[in-house]
Amino acid sequence: MARAGKPKLAVWKFTSCDGCQLSLLDCEDELLEIAGQVQIAKFVEASSAAIRGPYDLSLVEGSITTPDQAEQIRQVRRQSRALVTIGACATAGGIQALRNFRNVPEFIAAVYARPEYISTLSTSSAIADHVRVDFELRGCPINRHQLLEVIAAFINRRRPALPNYSVCMECKRRGTVCVMVAKKIPCLGPLTHSGCGAICPAYGRGCYGCYGPAQTVNAKALADAWEAAGASKIEMHRVLRSFNANAAEFRSAAETLDENG
Amino acid sequence: MQGERLGIGGAVVIQSGALDELIKVLAAEGYKVIGPTISDGAIVYDEIRQAAQLPIGWTDLQQAGSYQLQRRQDAAVFGFAVGPHSWKKFLHVPVLRLWRAQRQSDGSIGAATDPHPASKFAFIGVRSCELHAIAIQDQVLIGGTCKDPHYAARRDGVFMVAVNCTSAGGTCFCVSMGTGPRAEAGFDLALTELLDDGHHEFLVESASARGAEVIRQVANRPAQPHHRQAAAQASARAAAQMGRQLDTAGVRELLLGNLEHPRWDEVAARCLACGNCTMVCPTCFCTTVEDHSDLANGVAERVRTWDSCYTLEFSHLHGGSVRSSIRSRYRQWLTHKLATWWDQFGTSGCVGCGRCITWCPVGIDLTEEVSAIRNNQPRHGRPLFSVPSPQGKGEGEV
Numbered sequence: 001m002a003r004a005g006k007p008k009l010a011v012w013k014f015t016s017c018d019g020c021q022l023s024l025l026d027c028e029d030e031l032l033e034i035a036g037q038v039q040i041a042k043f044v045e046a047s048s049a050a051i052r053g054p055y056d057l058s059l060v061e062g063s064i065t066t067p068d069q070a071e072q073i074r075q076v077r078r079q080s081r082a083l084v085t086i087g088a089c090a091t092a093g094g095i096q097a098l099r100n101f102r103n104v105p106e107f108i109a110a111v112y113a114r115p116e117y118i119s120t121l122s123t124s125s126a127i128a129d130h131v132r133v134d135f136e137l138r139g140c141p142i143n144r145h146q147l148l149e150v151i152a153a154f155i156n157r158r159r160p161a162l163p164n165y166s167v168c169m170e171c172k173r174r175g176t177v178c179v180m181v182a183k184k185i186p187c188l189g190p191l192t193h194s195g196c197g198a199i200c201p202a203y204g205r206g207c208y209g210c211y212g213p214a215q216t217v218n219a220k221a222l223a224d225a226w227e228a229a230g231a232s233k234i235e236m237h238r239v240l241r242s243f244n245a246n247a248a249e250f251r252s253a254a255e256t257l258d259e260n261g
Numbered sequence: 262m263q264g265e266r267l268g269i270g271g272a273v274v275i276q277s278g279a280l281d282e283l284i285k286v287l288a289a290e291g292y293k294v295i296g297p298t299i300s301d302g303a304i305v306y307d308e309i310r311q312a313a314q315l316p317i318g319w320t321d322l323q324q325a326g327s328y329q330l331q332r333r334q335d336a337a338v339f340g341f342a343v344g345p346h347s348w349k350k351f352l353h354v355p356v357l358r359l360w361r362a363q364r365q366s367d368g369s370i371g372a373a374t375d376p377h378p379a380s381k382f383a384f385i386g387v388r389s390c391e392l393h394a395i396a397i398q399d400q401v402l403i404g405g406t407c408k409d410p411h412y413a414a415r416r417d418g419v420f421m422v423a424v425n426c427t428s429a430g431g432t433c434f435c436v437s438m439g440t441g442p443r444a445e446a447g448f449d450l451a452l453t454e455l456l457d458d459g460h461h462e463f464l465v466e467s468a469s470a471r472g473a474e475v476i477r478q479v480a481n482r483p484a485q486p487h488h489r490q491a492a493a494q495a496s497a498r499a500a501a502q503m504g505r506q507l508d509t510a511g512v513r514e515l516l517l518g519n520l521e522h523p524r525w526d527e528v529a530a531r532c533l534a535c536g537n538c539t540m541v542c543p544t545c546f547c548t549t550v551e552d553h554s555d556l557a558n559g560v561a562e563r564v565r566t567w568d569s570c571y572t573l574e575f576s577h578l579h580g581g582s583v584r585s586s587i588r589s590r591y592r593q594w595l596t597h598k599l600a601t602w603w604d605q606f607g608t609s610g611c612v613g614c615g616r617c618i619t620w621c622p623v624g625i626d627l628t629e630e631v632s633a634i635r636n637n638q639p640r641h642g643r644p645l646f647s648v649p650s651p652q653g654k655g656e657g658e659v
Contacts, residue, residue, distance in 0.1 A: 030556075037556040152556045161551040165536060165572040168622075172540030173355035173567055177301040177345050180622045182328045190535035190622050204301070215573045216534040218587060224531075225326065225623040 007056035007155055009034075010042035012076050014062030014069050015096055015124060019141040020087035021045045021061050026144050034148075037155060053079030057154050059147075060133075063089040063096060063124045070121070070130055077131035082154050085127045086147065088140035088243040092212050095140075097124040097246035124246065135160060138193050140210040140243040146195055166190050166214045167207050170198035179206055186231040188239050191217045191249075212244035219253030233257050268473055270466075273481035274488050277338060277454075277461040281312035282479045283422070284385065290475065292383035292420055295351060297344070302330060304344040306351070309385070316341060323431040323504070323615065326624025336461060339386055339454050342430025343614050347543035348391055351382055352415045353398060353567075359411075359550065361562040377414035385422040387448065389441030390433075390612040392423060394543030396447055400606050401546050411565075420471070423448035427456075427495035431504035432615030434628060438509065440612040442499040450476055453492035464492045505615060507628045508635060513600040515635055520592065524633045529588035531623050536569035538617035538625075539594065544610050549574070570594050595627060 011021055025046060027034065034040070041051035058080035064070050077083055085091045093100065099107065104122045108115045127133055137150050146162055153160035163169070167189035171178065179185040179201045187206030189198070193214045200207050223236045240254040275283070287294050288310065296309040297316055304316045321341045322329045333340050362372040387395075395416075402412040423444035426433075435441030444451045449472030453464040464484055467473040539545040549568035554561040568575060571590050576583040584590045602610030611627070618626045 033556050148556070149553065152554055152558075155556060156554055156558050158552075158554065161553055163551075163572070163574065165569070165574070166533070168535040168537045169540065169567075169569065169572070172537060175305065175346060175350065175355075177303040177305065178328075178537065178620055178622065181326055181620050182302045182345075184327075187622070190533040190537075216571075216587060218530075218533050221531045221533055221623050228326075228624075 006037070006039045008041040008051065008054075009038040009151070010053065010055040010058045010076075010080070011040075011045065012042075012058055012060045012062075013044070014060065014073065014090065014127075015065040016062030016087065016089040016094060018045060018061070020089075020139075021059075023086075023142050023144045023147055024059070027148065030144075030148055034151065038151070054081065055079055056081045057151070058083045059151075060085050060090050060127050061087055063093045063126060064121070064130055065096060065099075065124045066120050068119075073127060073130050082134045083127075083131065084135045084137060084150055084154065085133050086137045087142050088138065088210065088212060089124075090127045091136040091138055091247075092244040092250075093124040093126050093246035095243050095245070098241060099124055100246055101241070126246070137162070138195050138211040143195055143197065162195065164193055164215045166216075167192045167194050167196070167198050167201070167211070170194045170196070171201050174198060174202065176202045179204060180225070180229065184229045186226045186229060186235060186239070188222070190214075190222055191219060191253075208239050208242060209250065210243050212247045213249035217249040217253065219249070220256065223253075223257060233260070268467070269469060271473065272464055272466045272484035272489065273476060274455075274484050275463050275465055275476070275479055275481045277336070277463065278312075279479050279481070280315070280338060280463070283475070284309060284312055286475055286478045287383040287385075287420060287422075290383075290420075291380055293378070293380045294383045294385060295348075296385035297339070297341075299330065303328060304330070304341055306344075306346040306348065306384075312338070315339075315386075320428075321430060323433075323619045324624070325432065325618050325626045326621055328619050335456055337427075337454060337456055339424045339426075339452070340428065340456075342426070342428075342433055343388055343391065343616060345541055345616070345620055347541065347614075347616065348384055348387065348395060349398060349543055349546075351384075352395070352419070353402065353409075353412050353546060354415070355567045357411055357565045359563045359565050361560065364559045377411070381418040381420065382415070383420035383422065386424045387421050387444075388424060388426055388435075388614075389444040390435045390438070390614040391543055392421070392444055392447040393438075393440040393612045394614065397544045397606070397608060397610065397612070398546055400608070401544075404606075420475070421448040421450075423451040425451055425453040425492065425496055426499040427454055429499045429502040429504060430615060430619075432618040432626075433503050434505040434507050434613040434615060436500050436503050436613070437505070437507040437628075438609060438611055438613035443496040448472075453495055455488065455491050455495065457491075462488075464488045505613075505618065505626070505628045507611075507613065507631060509599075509609070512631060513603055515631070516596045516600045519634050520596070522634050522637070524630065524637065525588045525592050527633075528591055528625060528630055529586065531625055532587050532591045533623060534571045534587045534590055535622065536571040537620050537622060539569040539571060540567060541616040541620045542598075543614060543616065544598075544612065545569075547575070570597070591625075595630065598627070599631065 100123045180187045185206045188209040189207035192209045193211040240250045298314045402409040426442035449469045451466045547568045573582040598610040
């Protein structure tokens with residue numbers, strides 16, 4: 001039985017693959033520590049037992065894609081002292097936000113035998129488009145060390161130490177040789193939010209932007225450099241149109257590439 | 262074969278094969294030996310245990326935003342320019358825990374710092390521009406009243422084996438900055454690779470007692486005048502091959518007198534503000550600290566990491582970032598490097614190594630930027646562009 005005064009943690013899921021919630025279960029050793037410091041009041045992925053709100057900290061996974069979800073997230077917000085989104089879906093709309101650039105009724109008509117049974121929104125949107133969000137944790141999926149930092153920060157009422165500069169900073173700190181400069185591999189790292197620890201370039205491939213836009217995004221400059229390195233603007237467009245396609249900076253960068261053919 | 266007794270300022274010649282002995286002598290003296298080696302398609306600095314790990318027979322082709330390894334026709338050991346790493350990786354480390362505090366069972370708090378590295382470094386293959394860069398970081402980090410104890414501990418007693426460049430890279434401009442290609446000071450031993458007509462040897466000049474002591478343990482023979490002559494010629498050859506030039510005449514006044522020059526907008530359109538130039542720069546020293554605590558608030562630690570003036574947080578004051586535009590951040594970096602560094606530390610902040618040019622993903626070249634501003638100056642008393650008065654507010658950014 002949790003002692004009184006222990007902060008109550010809830011984990012919520014909207015439209016998503018569950019991978020970010022799994023990062024919490026992946027914490028393994030630290031999970032016991034988390035359980036010692038917070039009362040895990042609602043976490044369906046881990047236990048069907050649920051304790052009623054309000055909650056001190058709500059971790060929200062997934063994007064809003066149905067009218068019901070748009071209502072439900074408001075209820076979650078009302079029950080939560082702090083609300084933190086986890087992952088690209090909750091923070092930017094996720095891969096499913098590709099629907100935002102297409103005709104959703106056409107998809108439904110093509111896929112479902114009885115389209116009238118389907119109730120969905122024409123867009124997949126970030127949680128922050130619907131309610132106030134206290135912190136957005138990036139990544140597809142999130143990094144569990146960053147998740148622990150966020151939980152520790154909110155429990156202890158301090159600011160999470162999670163920088164929002166480019167992946168390049170992480171690459172250089174770990175001594176990785178720039179794949180763009182040395183191997184002419186197209187890399188989205190200069191536009192992408194740090195946090196993963198610059199995993200992909202360390203394995204000789206380009207960053208594909210799963211942490212979404214960094215604090216400063218000069219997409220045109222990078223697109224020109226990709227082109228000079230032999231990568232077409234179509235390739236850049238494809239990379240921008242992935243897990244964070246609906247993040248404002250990536251969306252407008254892709255639209256600019258559209259306009260310029 | 263035992264050579265002559267070598268004093269400070271003396272020189273001997275060693276065969277290329279004797280580099281392995283040199284590495285082993287240094288290791289036997291207790292040094293952690295760091296040198297150039299190939300990794301991930303580039304020549305980087307890492308721990309080496311034998312000469313075979315050196316980039317023998319390789320060179321690098323460098324241009325703005327481009328770096329490629331290429332096989333040489335010969336077996337030159339140091340036949341390349343500088344790569345993406347600099348020695349600050351070891352002296353002014355990218356990530357450092359400054360202290361760790363833990364709540365004790367009696368409720369008190371105990372704080373501890375991590376121990377400094379147990380062994381001293383020996384750096385092999387330090388170029389003249391890099392010796393200058395280390396001297397600049399010495400000045401910044403331990404030359405003033407507030408000394409960085411972590412840098413001091415790593416810097417103390419480093420055994421420096423310099424290498425005089427015998428060729429220059431595509432983005433090199435040490436001649437412009439007066440920092441090379443020949444090492445003049447700050448080393449224990451300086452090697453010049455002499456490679457022709459089937460000979461492959463090194464002129465080794467000793468600049469310290471311990472340098473002489475170390476090289477005495479390596480098979481050597483006395484240097485002859487023709488060796489010194491060949492070394493001087495090789496340095497002259499490198500000096501004539503500089504891939505870039507920077508006209509430094511009045512560059513401080515040039516830049517500070519053109520803070521509103523339209524070229525800053527032009528370069529800002531190309532700049533990613535990714536921070537790569539500052540990370541690879543051997544003199545850039547800025548850091549930030551991050552504080553972390555564990556879930557139970559029982560352990561707290563402060564971590565220092567390399568920072569960059571290209572991040573928004575770097576100039577974050579109450580209410581937001583002072584340098585919100587890329588233009589203001591690029592201008593801050595370049596004017597600090599080439600102009601206000603003089604005011605602050607009495608030297609230029611640039612040593613002409615060319616790393617910021619090569620490792621910029623979009624190939625921005627500071628020598629081009631300076632020359633664009635220089636060549637587009639107010640002439641004949643009629644300014645081409647308006648230059649604000651010293652009190653001018655510009656666009657509200659620093």
